[in-house]
């Protein structure tokens with residue numbers, strides 16, 4: 049299957065689900081062309097509502113619609129989906145226990161030229177902090193489809209981050225996504241690389257490069273960041289002794305932090321978090337930004353080599 | 362900038378035309394960015410920066426300067442072209458728009474570029490920031506500067522805009538003048554179809570503002586509106602400027618697809634030709 053952006057996979061899956069589940073309602077805030085909710089809107093105009101540039105109202109309205117027994121998917125850019133509306137999500141959606149799914153597209157530095165105002169690098173942290181919120185960052189079209197399907201099936205609030213850039217396929221067609229479960233893409237015993245979203249591909253490339261150096265890295269696709277797969281992390285710590293995390297997100301509060309929390313409390317081993325350090329993004333092509341922030345496949349391989357030296361020190 | 366000898370209407374029109382040329386050139390070069398909403402705002406920005414506002418490009422933080430906040434931050438290319446023309450930085454730099462390492466970020470970044478009063482890009486916030494500056498000027502520092510903000514009509518859908526409107530009237534911010542770039546389009550289509558904001562003049566009036574309607578591409582009308590706004594005491598003013606998205610480039614005018622689309626090289630050539638034709642026409646006018 050041709051590689052597409054996860055945002056597009058989301059739009060396609062919403063339309064697919066719309067055909068079988070008449071209870072699915074989709075909302076957008078004047079970005080349907082970009083979030084790809086337009087794919088659903090074209091097929092089911094009677095179940096699509098555009099709220100205009102008014103994300104807070106859209107989010108709290110979703111609570112009202114969900115309270116009438118509907119499954120509501122909200123779509124806008126990740127920064128507005130989680131930042132502008134955090135209180136509506138926290139006090140409205142989650143504290144009320146509503147069946148609302150928030151899809152934040154255009155997550156991370158991979159947004160590119162639009163610059164820092166549109167590069168959301170905090171969404172996972174923001175959503176992870178809210179009690180009962182499920183947080184998922186799918187990596188390719190295959191996974192996005194399964195994630196959206198699972199989110200629709202699951203009763204309760206879910207945050208899903210999608211990306212602007214095309215994502216190469218990294219998962220097998222027969223892959224099964226489970227909330228709270230990670231997925232081992234490649235086994236290895238020297239070090240573990242845990243990645244999510246658009247960073248899974250460079251993680252796999254890093255592992256490939258490491259094999260040439262006789263280093264066998266385990267690569268875990270940790271799409272579900274909350275609840276996180278503790279068992280898989282602990283096993284990786286025990287069996288490989290060192291962990292590198294990679295995310296297109298600030299290292300404060302996202303995947304790296306979630307892994308650090310598990311390791312710190314359960315089985316401390318050396319850990320390196322790769323991601324955006326404590327700073328904002330800027331305009332540029334995604335590859336330029338990843339390079340500047342030390343988030344390329346080469347950087348990952350380099351950090352993996354270094355962390356191996358820290359084992360049993 | 363306002364000087365002893367003001368520029369003539371003809372000169373202002375020529376400046377606006379040059380700014381439009383630079384906008385499409387820089388967008389073509391960057392291959393991404395917001396064409397339509399930049400072009401619709403040019404005559405408004407020209408009237409502000411080359412007729413109305415007081416500022417010193419060599420001293421961007423001059424305390425007495427009039428302030429401008431681009432609340433519809435995605436129109437950054439228009440503001441950059443204007444700031445270059447005003448002398449804040451070399452015109453040459455415009456071609457770095459949106460490129461890695463540039464000061465001309467996708468959306469205005471006040472920490473990167475002198476002349477940018479507020480970092481914007483998240484719609485609705487700029488007008489609140491402008492209210493804060495106006496409040497400080499009027500009630501805290503008691504200064505004479507004026508504050509201007511440019512809003513989009515889609516942006517008027519943000520609740521924050523109305524919170525700002527309420528507070529500006531409450532605090533009697535008559536040193537504040539907002540301009541609404543009323544081009545009727547947003548991203549997903551016509552504003553009236555996506556989320557109707559009309560009757561917009563009545564809304565602003567009901568919120569306690571002095572409302573002035575003007576043709577947003579008629580420099581003479583804009584100048585008069587800006588002067589009239591300054592005369593009104595006790596309340597903030599808003600100029601509802603009727604505009605055309607993509608104004609000046611025939612094939613972009615009124616086309617929703619050019620909201621966030623940069624021109625191709627061919628389109629740029631065509632656009633530049635049209636603008637040169639128009640420039641000639643202005644020169645020939647009496």
Ligand SMILES: Cc1ncc(C[n+]2csc(CCOP(=O)(O)OP(=O)(O)O)c2C)c(N)n1
Pocket residue numbers: 077078079101128132397398399401433435482483484485512513514515516517542544546547548606620
């Ligand atoms: C809070 C927020 N939500 C969404 C966006 C994405 N966005 C950028 S421009 C735009 C449409 C704005 O329409 P309008 O204000 O009419 O601008 P114009 O047509 O003049 O370009 C949207 C939704 C944003 N920048 N900020």
